[in-house]
Amino acid sequence: MLTSQRKQLILEALTRDGQVVAKSLSAEFGVSEDTVRRDLRELAADGRLQRVHGGALPSSPAAVDLAGRQGIGSAAKAAIGRAAAQMIAPGQIAIVDGGTTAVQLARHLPRDLRATIVTHSPSVAVELADHAALDVILIGGRLFRHSMVAVGAAAVEALSHIRADLYFMGVTGVHPVAGFSTGDLEEAYVKRALAARAAETVVLASAEKLNAASAFMIAEISAASAIVVEKETPESLTAPLEALGVAIVRA
Known part of the structure; x- marks a missing residue:
């Protein structure tokens, strides 16, 4: 052969x-x-x-830089972002990760929503600049240009003082065996720190991220309470995740 x-x-x-x-x-x-x-x-x-x-x-095709990801599944990411935005209730504190799907979440938040959004993504913060009813807390640190988020010890230290209701996590890989993963070690550490500061973690995952893995593991699948996927995602991709106890939300 x-x-x-x-x-x-x-x-x-x-x-x-x-x-x-x-x-x-x-x-x-x-x-x-x-x-x-x-x-x-x-x-x-x-x-x-x-x-x-x-x-x-x-391997996850989503492990490219931010510019490369912007053209992947944009309609699906908008739908996922819209569904995730509806999960935030008035008065809650929500941590929003970086990435293209997280930006879509920010774009779909109601203008009159009174809540607190914590993010280490300048892109997400800029999207929320005109939402006068929202309190926006921007976490600083070293700028990781690949994903346009703050990482490093300063970011982790700032997060240690926050207790949130929800954390909307962006990933590049979702696999029943390999768990949630991303392509950068330091970013994986920050995502774990974010998840530790929230009562519930919700993962935003367009189709190309499912049944795929990247180099650095963030957490087991059981660490999330829900995964938001696009409506037409095949059952063959979601059933193994549901079997591990995580809810699947179809956008």
């Missing part, structure tokens, strides 16, 4: 099963595990999958 054929079969298995195991692939293809691991390394270098111990998971 040619290398290109093996790689195509690996990618097809990832799409079908959500993960592959090097030992099983070795037996299936009749080649050594070293050969399979080399195939996985090369596919990972091309951004086609995410390597894990013993095998691989699908």
Whole structure:
């Protein structure tokens, strides 16, 4: 079997099963595990999958920079943002993450909503500048340009003084085995700190993020109370997540 054929079969298995195991692939293809691991390394270098111990998971196409993400699933992100915005009740304190879907959440908040929004995203804060009824708390720190959010010790320290009702988390990967993940280690730390300061965490996940993984884990799936997905998301993608105890909200 040619290398290109093996790689195509690996990618097809990832799409079908959500993960592959090097030992099983070795037996299936009749080649050594070293050969399979080399195939996985090369596919990972091309951004086609995410390597894990013993095998691989699908790689998230959402792990590109902010400019690249703006053109991915914009209508779906608007619907997800609209549904998430409706979850914030008057008087609540809500933490809103950075990213393109979080900006859509901000755009769909009612103009007369009286609540407090905490964010480490300048983009989200700017969207809310004209919402006179909202209290907006902008968390500072080192600007992580890839996602246009504040990260670092200063951001984590500022968050330690906040107790919120809800945290709307942005991720690049949602996988029943690999949990919630993102492409940057420091950003993953900040997201964990944000989740620790809220009574409930709601994850915003357009279709390309489901059944995919990025390099740095944020939390297990059970850390979220709900995941907001687009209306037409296949049941095959959401059922394994619901089985782990998280509610699926279709936007």
